[in-house]
Amino acid sequence: MAENADDAEEFGVLRSKRNATRYQILVQIAERQPAVNQQEIADAIGITAQAVSDYLQDLVEQSYVNKHGRGRYEVTKEGVDWLISQTDELRRFIEHVSEDVIGQVEIETAIATTEIREGETVSLTMRDGVLRAMAGDTGSATAVAVTDADPGRDVGITNVQGVVDYDLGTVTVVAVPQVQNGGSAAVPTDRVRALADEHDLVAVAETVAVAVADAADLDPDIRFGSAVAVGEAAARGLDVLLVAATDVLSSHTDKLREQNVSYEVVDIVED
Numbered sequence: 001m002a003e004n005a006d007d008a009e010e011f012g013v014l015r016s017k018r019n020a021t022r023y024q025i026l027v028q029i030a031e032r033q034p035a036v037n038q039q040e041i042a043d044a045i046g047i048t049a050q051a052v053s054d055y056l057q058d059l060v061e062q063s064y065v066n067k068h069g070r071g072r073y074e075v076t077k078e079g080v081d082w083l084i085s086q087t088d089e090l091r092r093f094i095e096h097v098s099e100d101v102i103g104q105v106e107i108e109t110a111i112a113t114t115e116i117r118e119g120e121t122v123s124l125t126m127r128d129g130v131l132r133a134m135a136g137d138t139g140s141a142t143a144v145a146v147t148d149a150d151p152g153r154d155v156g157i158t159n160v161q162g163v164v165d166y167d168l169g170t171v172t173v174v175a176v177p178q179v180q181n182g183g184s185a186a187v188p189t190d191r192v193r194a195l196a197d198e199h200d201l202v203a204v205a206e207t208v209a210v211a212v213a214d215a216a217d218l219d220p221d222i223r224f225g226s227a228v229a230v231g232e233a234a235a236r237g238l239d240v241l242l243v244a245a246t247d248v249l250s251s252h253t254d255k256l257r258e259q260n261v262s263y264e265v266v267d268i269v270e271d
Contacts, residue, residue: 004257005270010241011125012223013043013086013089013090014115019086020144021045021047021051021055022055022058022059022064023083023086024044024045024063025041025052025055025056025084026059026065026075026082028040028041028044028045029041029065029073029075030075030080030083031154033073033074034068034072034073034074035071036071036072036255038052038053038056038071039052040210056100057079057141058094059079061076061185062219063076063078063079063126064076064079064082065079069098079087079140081224081250087251094099099216101106106158107146107155107156107157107158108131108143108157108158108160109131109154109155109156109157110122110124110130110131110132110133110143110154110155110157111131111132111133111152111153111154111155112129112132112133112134112149112150112151112152112153112154112155113125113132113133113134113151113152114134114135114151115135115149115150115151116133116135116145116148116149116155117145117148118145118146118147118148119135119144119145119146120135120144120145121135121137121143121144121145122134122135122136122137122140122142122144122145122155122157123135123137123138123139123141123142124135124141124142124143124157124160124164124208125139125141125164125165125166126164126166126236126237126259127166128200128201128238129203129233129236129237129238130236131164133145133155133157134151138163138248139162139165140162140163140164140165140242141160141161141162141163141164141165143157143158143160143161144158144159144161144163145157145158146158166237167170167233167237168234168237168262169200169233169234169235169236169237169238169239169240169261170234170239170240170262170263170264171230171231171234171239171240171241171242171256171261171262171263172195172198172199172239172240172241172242172263172264172266173242173249173252173263173264173266174192174195174212174241174242174243174244174246174247174268175189175244175245175246175249175265175267175269176206176208176209176212176243176244176246176269177208177245177246177269178208178245178246178247179208181246183208183211183268184211184212184215186269187215187268187269188268189212189215189216189217190216191225191268192212192213192218192241192243192268193216193217193218194219195241195266196216197242198239198241199240199241200233200238200239200240201221201222201233201238201239201240202218202219202221202222202240202241202243203220203222203223203226203229203230203233203240203241203242203243204220204223204242204243204244205226205227205242205243205244205245205248205252206244206245206247206248207245207247209243209244209245210223212243213243217224222240222242226242226244226252227251227252227254230242230252230255231255231258231259232259234256234259234261234262235259235261237270244264253265
């Protein structure tokens with residue numbers, strides 16, 4: 001009970017309807033001052049114009065608002081200070097909800113491979129780099145569905161238990177010299193095409209790498225943000241062929257090491 005009482009005091013603007021209404025009216029006055037239409041405020045926050053008038057009288061008596069004639073009001077320094085204090089409390093409450101409440105009920109998304117009903121236990125697998133869920137608890141990793149889903153549709157899951165069983169992917173890197181050093185013409189496209197057939201995805205980094213892919217009649221899966229995307233794909237179990245210009249090679253391999261992704265640089269450039 002003491003904890004609830006502390007919460008009520010800390011988040012008073014939420015626990016007290018009167019404080020919540022005062023807060024909204026002060027915000028409306030601050031936005032509209034000095035010309036304040038009471039009916040507009042009433043419509044904005046969903047109370048009567050008479051109620052707004054009563055609250056305004058109270059706010060004037062509390063020195064939160066100054067009245068400068070008919071329909072002219074201004075929030076005082078004391079009123080601004082009170083607004084700030086209440087806003088800080090609201091912010092703390094939002095952080096509490098986001099971090100302590102919602103954060104404990106993390107919802108992820110998977111693709112349903114069978115019909116799934118809300119509340120049902122599902123087994124999780126990784127296929128084609130996508131998390132998938134099927135009804136039942138036979139897998140190495142399970143979760144609880146929080147939405148209904150038909151096969152092929154997205155399903156919300158929570159309370160994941162166990163580890164999804166799949167092998168991490170690898171990255172094979174083909175370094176392409178800059179144009180002044182031979183560029184795409186120095187790369188045997190048949191070798192690149194053969195390597196692409198052995199991988200799930202093809203990624204390119206820089207224009208000279210795009211030229212290699214075009215010459216090899218390949219349509220790259222990843223063309224932008226490759227330094228991050230390649231590692232993300234490998235972490236989801238996909239094998240990636242990365243064709244990269246030599247001037248950006250180190251930035252890509254550095255990122256792969258940061259992501260603990262296994263990679264191999266293949267030298268296929270013709271002299």
